[in-house]
Amino acid sequence: MHLKYESQLREPLVSGNKNYRQVTEDIVRPIEAKPTRLWYIGFFIAVALLLFGVYSVYREVTYGIGEWNLNKTVGWGWDITNFVWWVGIGHAGTLISAILLLFRQGWRTGVNRAAEAMTIFAVMCAGQFPIFHMGRVWMAFFVLPYPNTRGPLWVNFNSPLLWDVFAISTYFTVSLLFWYSGLIPDFATVRDRAFTKLRKRLYGLASFGWTGSTKHWQRHESLSLVLAGLSTPLVLSVHTIVSFDFATSVIPGWHTTIFPPYFVAGAIFSGFAMVQTLMIIVRKVFAMEDYVTLGHIEAMNKVIVLTGSIVGIAYLTELFMGWYSQNKYEGYTFWYSRAYLFSPYGWSYWGMMACNVLSPQIFWSRKMRRNVFVTFFMSIIVNIGMWFERFVIIVTSLYRDYLPSSWSVYYSPTIWEIGFYAGTFGLFFTCFFLFAKYFPVIAIAEIKYVLKTTGDGYKEQMSAIEAQPLEAFVKDQTHHH
Amino acid sequence: MAKKKFVVGCFEDEAVLFPAVKKVRAAGYKIHDVYTPFAVHGLDHAMGLRETSLHTAGFIYGITGTTTALSTISWIFTKDWPLNIGGKPHFALPAWIPIMFELTVLFAAVGMVLTFCYLCQLAPGVKKHHFHARATDDLFVMAIECTDTTNTDDLQAFLQSNGAIELSVQVAEEGWWFGRYDNENVPFQNKEIVAA
Numbered sequence: 001m002h003l004k005y006e007s008q009l010r011e012p013l014v015s016g017n018k019n020y021r022q023v024t025e026d027i028v029r030p031i032e033a034k035p036t037r038l039w040y041i042g043f044f045i046a047v048a049l050l051l052f053g054v055y056s057v058y059r060e061v062t063y064g065i066g067e068w069n070l071n072k073t074v075g076w077g078w079d080i081t082n083f084v085w086w087v088g089i090g091h092a093g094t095l096i097s098a099i100l101l102l103f104r105q106g107w108r109t110g111v112n113r114a115a116e117a118m119t120i121f122a123v124m125c126a127g128q129f130p131i132f133h134m135g136r137v138w139m140a141f142f143v144l145p146y147p148n149t150r151g152p153l154w155v156n157f158n159s160p161l162l163w164d165v166f167a168i169s170t171y172f173t174v175s176l177l178f179w180y181s182g183l184i185p186d187f188a189t190v191r192d193r194a195f196t197k198l199r200k201r202l203y204g205l206a207s208f209g210w211t212g213s214t215k216h217w218q219r220h221e222s223l224s225l226v227l228a229g230l231s232t233p234l235v236l237s238v239h240t241i242v243s244f245d246f247a248t249s250v251i252p253g254w255h256t257t258i259f260p261p262y263f264v265a266g267a268i269f270s271g272f273a274m275v276q277t278l279m280i281i282v283r284k285v286f287a288m289e290d291y292v293t294l295g296h297i298e299a300m301n302k303v304i305v306l307t308g309s310i311v312g313i314a315y316l317t318e319l320f321m322g323w324y325s326q327n328k329y330e331g332y333t334f335w336y337s338r339a340y341l342f343s344p345y346g347w348s349y350w351g352m353m354a355c356n357v358l359s360p361q362i363f364w365s366r367k368m369r370r371n372v373f374v375t376f377f378m379s380i381i382v383n384i385g386m387w388f389e390r391f392v393i394i395v396t397s398l399y400r401d402y403l404p405s406s407w408s409v410y411y412s413p414t415i416w417e418i419g420f421y422a423g424t425f426g427l428f429f430t431c432f433f434l435f436a437k438y439f440p441v442i443a444i445a446e447i448k449y450v451l452k453t454t455g456d457g458y459k460e461q462m463s464a465i466e467a468q469p470l471e472a473f474v475k476d477q478t479h480h481h
Numbered sequence: 482m483a484k485k486k487f488v489v490g491c492f493e494d495e496a497v498l499f500p501a502v503k504k505v506r507a508a509g510y511k512i513h514d515v516y517t518p519f520a521v522h523g524l525d526h527a528m529g530l531r532e533t534s535l536h537t538a539g540f541i542y543g544i545t546g547t548t549t550a551l552s553t554i555s556w557i558f559t560k561d562w563p564l565n566i567g568g569k570p571h572f573a574l575p576a577w578i579p580i581m582f583e584l585t586v587l588f589a590a591v592g593m594v595l596t597f598c599y600l601c602q603l604a605p606g607v608k609k610h611h612f613h614a615r616a617t618d619d620l621f622v623m624a625i626e627c628t629d630t631t632n633t634d635d636l637q638a639f640l641q642s643n644g645a646i647e648l649s650v651q652v653a654e655e656g657w658w659f660g661r662y663d664n665e666n667v668p669f670q671n672k673e674i675v676a677a
Contacts, residue, residue, distance in 0.1 A: 020518060020619035145557070154562055157554045158569075163579040170583040174590040181594060184603065189518070189617040197663040204662025208598065209607035212516040212616045215533075216601040218525040222535045223597045230543075230586045241579055445519040452495075 013106055013454040016290040020448050027442050028190055030286045032199075035437055038285065046429035053423005056416040057132055065135045067416045074398045074411040079133050081390040082421050085270070086126035087168065087242055088263075088386060091235055092271025093119025094175050097182075098231035101224070106454055107299050109446040110291045113186075114282060115275045116179040117439070121431040122274070123172045125424035130164070132420070160244035167241040174234060178227045181220070184210050186440040239267040246393065252329040253338070253397030256321070262314035266386060269307035269356070272300050273382035278432065280376045282441055291442050298369040304382065305363035311389075312357035329402065337396040344410055345396045348388050355385025486627040486652050487513055488636045489612045490645030491620045495521050497644035498621045502527045504643055505625065510636065513624040513655070516616035535600070539593040546588025550581040608660030610653040620647070 018026070035043075060067045070077050093115040100108040131140050143165045145155045155162050187207035194200040210216070243263035246254035276297065283292040322334030338349040359381050362368045369375070400407045435441070465473065492498040498515070502524070505512060512528055558564065559571045566573075598604060616622040623640070627633060627650075637648045 024518075024618045145553070151562060154557045154564075156564070156566070157558060157580060158566060158573050158576040160579075163583075166580045166583040166587075170587040174586060177590055177594045181597070185519070185617065191662055192611065192614040192617045201661050201663040204608070205605045208603035208605060209609050209657060210603060210617070211514075211609050211611060212518060212622075213601075214515045214517065214521070214524050214528055215530055216603075217517060217520040218530060219533045219535050219597055219601060221520050222533045223593055226536050226539045226593060227590055230539075230589055233582070234586050237579065237582060244579075448519040 011293070011295045013110060013293065013295065014291060014447060014451055015293055017460075018290065018451065018455060020451065023447050023451065024189055024193070024444060026288065026290065027440050027444050027447070028193065030436070031190055031438060031440065032194075036285075039433065039437060043430070043433040046426050046433055049422050049426030050430050051423075051426070052419050053421075053426050056419030056423055057128075059416050060132060060420065061137055065133075067414060069411060069414050069417065071408045071411065072406055073401050073408045074395060076394050076398065077411055078391075078413045078417045078421060079129050081387065081394050082424065083126050083129035083133075084242055084390040084394075085383075085387050086122050086129070086424065088239065088267035088270045088390075089274045089383070090119045090122035090126060090171075090175075090271065091239060091264075091267035092275045093117070093122075094171075094178070094231045094235040095268055095271065096275070097178060098228040098235060101228040102232060105299075106450055107296050109443055109450050110293070110296050111275060111279055111300070111442075112446070113179075113182065113439075113443045114279060114435075114441050115271075116175060116182070117432065117435045117441075118274060118278055119175050119271075120172065120179060121428045121435075122271075123168065123175065124431070125428050127168060127172070128420075128424060128427075160241065160248050163241045164245060167238045171234060171238045174227070174231055178224075178231060181223055181227070182443060182446075183439065184208050185212065185220070186444045188212065189444050190440065236264055239263045251397050251401075252327070253333040253393065256318060258314055258317055258321075262311065265307045265310040265314070266356075266389060269304060269311055269360075270383055270386035272303050272307070273379040273386070276300055276304075276375055276379035277383070280372055280379070282436060286436070286441065288442060291447060294370045294372075297372065297375055298366070301363045301369040301375060301378075304378070305360050305369075308356055308360035308382070315353065315357065332400075333397055337400060338392060345392070345399070348392050349396065352385050352388035352392050355381050356389060359385075484652050484654050485513075486631075486633075486650065487612065487624045488627060488631070488633050488640070489649045489651055490623045490625070490637070490640035490643075491613055491615070491647040492623065492644060493620065493646050494644075495524075495621060498623070499524070499527055501623070501640070501643040501645065505623070505640070508639065510631075511626045511628075513626040516612060516622040516624070518617050518619060518621075521621070535593060535597060538596050539589045542592030542596075543585045543589035545592075546584040546586070547581050549588070550584040551577065554580065602657045606659050607657050608662065609657045610651075610655070612649075612651060612653070613647070624651075 014023075016022075068077065068079065070079070093112075096108050096115045097112040100112075131137060134140055143155060143162065145157075184207055187203050188210035191200060191203035191207050194203055240260040240263065243259035247256060247259040249255060279292050280297070283289050319334050319339060322330045325331075336343050337345060340346050341350055359378060362374065362378065395411060398408075399411055490501070492501060495517075498521070502512065502515065506529065515524060515528060517524065554577050555572060558573070563571045602609075612624050613620055613622045623645070625636065625640075627636075633650045637650070640648060
């Protein structure tokens, strides 16, 4: 008798008393079924947005950065705001799959696959912005340190912008490898039950010839664990380095030591919100309420209220330091450009405060944490708030610099700046729709692994044992030996 | 590679599989492999497999990444093109930590995944013999390698008495080859799927 079981105090992670076969059936069903009309509508909207984005980028590449409303002091506007926003969103996946794996949080198994996919797509979207912000995008490879005929003239390894190149590309690569190595066994599951020729061939290719051999599983476990161990500091490093883009400068409002933890907390906050948005749709559309239970949603809402409050403390600390430092420029940025409601961009600061700090406090209530509609609504509010945060940081610090004669006119984006942003939504959702249709959206093998100890049926068996008096329990458990 | 003869027993539950593995090994049979739909903890020990050293490889790849970053950057900034950045030291170690860290992680992750694929012979287009199609679904499939003296009937009866629900004798290639997965018999019934 092995003693590994979870107490009744924790609710089951998989409800509906499933066996292994049912788990496979439930998760593979959407792949084997024809896409619904809803899927087609969503997919075509996403593709249309993507095409609009492609056209916006085409204008920017052809006519130059002048297609955007960036100006003398607001050199970073919507573009870098969107970059930081998407990278932030791209943090939840690896956090769920890596940090929660190391912390042995069983509930991660229900959501990790979709969260990792979301991470990869979000990082793909994020990468577009700095690349096209370069203007002459055909020279983007200049950011890589390669021996060249110009000296060789190397990149500046002391610059946070170059650290970003390494951080984002490493993060993307490692997340992709982590995600795909987890997918291989599940692709094999789809392959082995496929009854159309094409599906068998394609999933045969994608599953790399996986057999499920014990030795392979042993290596797979070791690989997952080490990749999780590597990804844990990686995920913290990426947004830290993104925050260095700001924190190592001398711009009031950016030049603060609080940035790394504050950015990481914000990234987790927005990432979890995006996971909620997507998982609530996925569990409904694909009828996966048994795998992504209210317990999962509640757990993620707890993370949202925690990180939202951390971000709130960071905002207040910044305001305090703006006063306490008695630095005129800091004071002006924090107390006039940001916190004063009637300053030109005061609306964005208070929008941020309302969405990020005040509204998530609703999740102190258990009833609200377990309410799907409230969660869905809040997940969108949080991401609007986090977009405002990046906009506030970038624009309110830039639009009035040290020299009043160069203060810029009111910065607002052109249609092509907005189009570029909309295009990344198109890219994100195009990828996500394809993922939801062709990939197992829940990690099949991992669910099977936790099924025996955290499933409904097992818990029921255990409740009889838990109800026993101690002597009877000991007698019952020892007489086997 | 030559083909070999295997006796295959399928189990429905890992709780039945574990004692069966012990008994089969105690009886002196050679377990070729056990194919499972998910990682069954402790099965590798029960089968007497040694620990994997994949993590050691990962460590070596990792420090290779650190050294690559440190040596490349320090050579570039102190030897090849000592760039004067505000009169600061050429050897600016603290500023290089982020890139050193990122390359450590990158090398370790890429190296480990490639090593994993190499060791397990996993690649697109690779095909292997599958003893049972439900090994990736809900069955735990034990394949026992036969010798010249193995009595397959006895062995099958032995497996059955230890809880195997499906038995077969298969002559199979144990290595891998390039092939497609679409020209095999389908072990599942074709059935209508209700749209999600």
